[in-house]
Amino acid sequence: xxxxxxxxxxxxxxxxxxxxxxxxxxxxxxxxxxxxxxxxxxxxxxxxxxxxxxxxxxxxxxxxxxxxxxxxxxxxxxxxxxxxxxxxxxxxxxxxxxxxxxxxxxxxxxxxxxxxxxxxxxxxxxxxxxxxxxxxxxxxxxxxxxxxxxxxxxxxxxxxxxx
Numbered sequence: 001x002x003x004x005x006x007x008x009x010x011x012x013x014x015x016x017x018x019x020x021x022x023x024x025x026x027x028x029x030x031x032x033x034x035x036x037x038x039x040x041x042x043x044x045x046x047x048x049x050x051x052x053x054x055x056x057x058x059x060x061x062x063x064x065x066x067x068x069x070x071x072x073x074x075x076x077x078x079x080x081x082x083x084x085x086x087x088x089x090x091x092x093x094x095x096x097x098x099x100x101x102x103x104x105x106x107x108x109x110x111x112x113x114x115x116x117x118x119x120x121x122x123x124x125x126x127x128x129x130x131x132x133x134x135x136x137x138x139x140x141x142x143x144x145x146x147x148x149x150x151x152x153x154x155x156x157x158x159x160x161x162x163x
Contacts, residue, residue, distance in 0.1 A: 038056050038067045040152070041137060044153055053137070064133070072139045076139040083121045093147070117136075119143050128162055
């Protein structure tokens with residue numbers, strides 16, 4: 001009887017925890033803010049003289065918005081989407097991934113995974129302590145220039161992200 005009572009007590013303690021783990025709540029980007037971010041990023045690249053594609057992915061890596069400037073190369077939409085997806089997948093910027101995945105390093109194998117794009121230009125979107133997704137830029141002359149446009153786009157919508 002004692003064992004039964006202890007088991008019942010232990011079960012009672014775990015039931016509320018299991019119920020709490022049954023659902024999760026999270027913040028996500030609205031389509032309007034995702035579009036504003038993509039537009040601001042594209043405009044910043046234009047001001048710098050770059051023709052690019054910009055992708056905004058949600059926290060699950062699904063592309064919400066894709067914009068391609070009229071003279072951006074045909075490879076830029078898929079590369080921008082790949083950068084955003086990669087940043088979401090690894091929860092880090094693609095520039096940081098470049099540094100930690102060089103040949104001979106323990107993380108070098110991530111470069112060979114399907115869909116991974118390890119080139120600068122993929123930045124995380126975070127606000128109010130929540131991870132919201134990522135923005136990817138492709139077409140500027142180098143990952144650092146792609147990063148700069150993405151940072152400017154994020155700054156342009158910062159007031160819409162802070163909650």
